[in-house]
Amino acid sequence: MRVAVVCASQYGATLGIAERIGAELGLAGLDARVYDAAQPPHAEDVAGFDAFVVGSAVYMGHWLKDATTFVRRYQPTLLEHRIWLFSSGPLGSATTDADGTDVRESTVPAEIADFTNTVRPVGHRVFYGAIDPDALSLGHRVIRKFPGAAEKIPAGDFRNWPEIEAWAREIARALVTPA
Numbered sequence: 018m019r020v021a022v023v024c025a026s027q028y029g030a031t032l033g034i035a036e037r038i039g040a041e042l043g044l045a046g047l048d049a050r051v052y053d054a055a056q057p058p059h060a061e062d063v064a065g066f067d068a069f070v071v072g073s074a075v076y077m078g079h080w081l082k083d084a085t086t087f088v089r090r091y092q093p094t095l096l097e098h099r100i101w102l103f104s105s106g107p108l109g110s111a112t113t114d115a116d117g118t119d120v121r122e123s124t125v126p127a128e129i130a131d132f133t134n135t136v137r138p139v140g141h142r143v144f145y146g147a148i149d150p151d152a153l154s155l156g157h158r159v160i161r162k163f164p165g166a167a168e169k170i171p172a173g174d175f176r177n178w179p180e181i182e183a184w185a186r187e188i189a190r191a192l193v194t195p196a
């Protein structure tokens with residue numbers, strides 16, 4: 018069973034999540050390959066995968082372009098295969114926002130509603146992400162200086178590895194069960 022894990026990552030936090038998912042799928046006996054969405058599998062190879070896990074970092078409420086381009090370009094193929102989506106976004110340790118809404122719900126990126134219809138993913142997960150302020154582009158540093166932004170974009174690594182691994186194991190279990 019061949020699985021492509023494709024992700025878009027600006028600074029590496031999401032790529033780290035994708036690599037951990039790929040490693041866990043490998044431990045479960047699946048042939049998992051991890052790709053940066055900027056250098057996805059060749060067009061002629063995409064249909065050769067049995068399943069896909071596609072993820073992106075979230076910026077200003079949206080997936081990165083390379084990830085959305087991959088999903089849109091290969092939509093007909095993805096629709097015919099099992100696909101899981103993930104987003105790496107929220108930072109910090111709060112689980113609810115100012116309105117009391119679960120942070121994982123309020124940070125679901127805009128594209129997911131569309132993808133739910135177009136590629137019918139088995140599921141979509143929001144994972145907490147990571148930011149190293151020293152690594153940020155000038156533009157992102159400026160955004161972090163807006164009033165209130167630094168609290169919403171706190172520095173640190175908030176990736177929950179046990180949760181990410183458990184999700185990958187769920188995917189592996191589903192894949193060894195007929196669709």
Ligand SMILES: Cc1cc2nc3c(=O)[nH]c(=O)nc-3n(C[C@H](O)[C@H](O)[C@H](O)COP(=O)(O)O)c2cc1C
Binds near residue numbers: 030
């Ligand atoms: C300028 C900026 C804007 C961000 N906007 C969002 C956002 O709208 N929603 C969200 O959940 N996370 C947001 N984040 C957090 C990142 O998505 C998160 O840190 C992610 O793990 C970074 O992944 P990467 O290193 O793969 O790019 C933002 C971070 C920065 C620096």
